[in-house]
Amino acid sequence: KAGVTQTPRYLIKTRGQQVTLSCSPISGHRSVSWYQQTPGQGLQFLFEYFSETQRNKGNFPGRFSGRQFSNSRSEMNVSTLELGDSALYLCASSLGTSGKRETQYFGPGTRLLVL
């Protein structure tokens, strides 16, 4: 079974630009979560999508948005990039069973550098 894939793997942008990251979950998984990882900060939860709906949201500004398509693929968009947005963005997929603990499976991440 193919794992979680993320594109692109690396990205360099300048301040003020916007960026779109893509995530394809494991086949059969309906939940996709997005995280930002920076050195010393650990994984910061951005949002979770299930069945094309945002189910949970972290404490990030509105510049960070996402969506999920009917095939469970998800995209994350960051507008008006700031230097502090430089990070590794990880996507994780799970079955999406509500009210139960689930193991999340992570993609390799997209490393974003904002200059």
Place this chain on the structure above:
Amino acid sequence: GQNIDQPTEMTATEGAIVQINCTYQTSGFNGLFWYQQHAGEAPTFLSYNVLDGLEEKGRFSSFLSRSKGYSYLLLKELQMKDSASYLCAVTDSNYQLIWGAGTKLIIKP
């Protein structure tokens, strides 16, 4: 607020044993995960505890005490490939995962 604490960095010797601690304060508890993340790679699942006690899986074991808000990951017979960051994450009452900052483990020969 919700908080998970882990040591930032630990060093151990090849062949030895190391214990990585994790303490948590969350709104509710529905389980605790340990993940391993090698530099430049995605986190991978190691273990899950929801009941008190020790779960053993090969060279790795994970312990949980819900009353103390405490867990540890025990790594035995350390190998160089165990050099990685170890992430502790707790599922809260809303089944949302709260992540610690991770512990970077350095293995020396």
